[in-house]
Amino acid sequence: MVRTGFVKEKKGDTLRVCFERPEACEGCKGCAKGLLPKQELLTVYGQAEVGDIVDVRMPEAQTLKASMLVYAVPLVLLLAGLAGGYALHLSDGLTLLLALAGLALGYAAVKTVDRRLRAQDRWRPAVVNVRPPKDSKQ
Numbered sequence: 087m088v089r090t091g092f093v094k095e096k097k098g099d100t101l102r103v104c105f106e107r108p109e110a111c112e113g114c115k116g117c118a119k120g121l122l123p124k125q126e127l128l129t130v131y132g133q134a135e136v137g138d139i140v141d142v143r144m145p146e147a148q149t150l151k152a153s154m155l156v157y158a159v160p161l162v163l164l165l166a167g168l169a170g171g172y173a174l175h176l177s178d179g180l181t182l183l184l185a186l187a188g189l190a191l192g193y194a195a196v197k198t199v200d201r202r203l204r205a206q207d208r209w210r211p212a213v214v215n216v217r218p219p220k221d222s223k224q
Contacts, residue, residue: 087144088214093134094127101213103130103142132213141215148209155199160192 091105105126134140167188171181203209 101130130211134216137219139217140213143214163188163192
């Protein structure tokens with residue numbers, strides 16, 4: 087999937103690209119019932135200048151895997167904490183603490199794996215085309 091946005095910030099080869107929410111999302115209101123801003127900021131790797139319009143390739147093949155990683159790992163560890171507390175016949179309070187510890191461990195695992203995956207090009211959004219801003223005379 088390729089999305090078009092404009093470069094808001096630049097630091098070396100890292101860009102902060104601002105995207106408008108796709109038109110297909112307008113009627114959905116799935117993102118917090120439409121309360122989130124209509125623009126999204128994403129860190130992208132590539133070469134462009136602030137204000138340039140860029141086409142960004144999103145790694146579609148990895149999207150489902152990334153979603154599963156982000157949501158499933160903490161959830162599974164939270165449930166494992168609950169099951170462990172139940173199996174050990176712990177009090178409700180200790181079972182809750184064990185479940186929350188599993189959730190925190192899952193979050194830490196996702197952060198660690200995320201750092202490793204970001205180093206691989208196939209997991210990162212990348213700039214595929216750069217155009218000057220519409221108001222420039224080029």
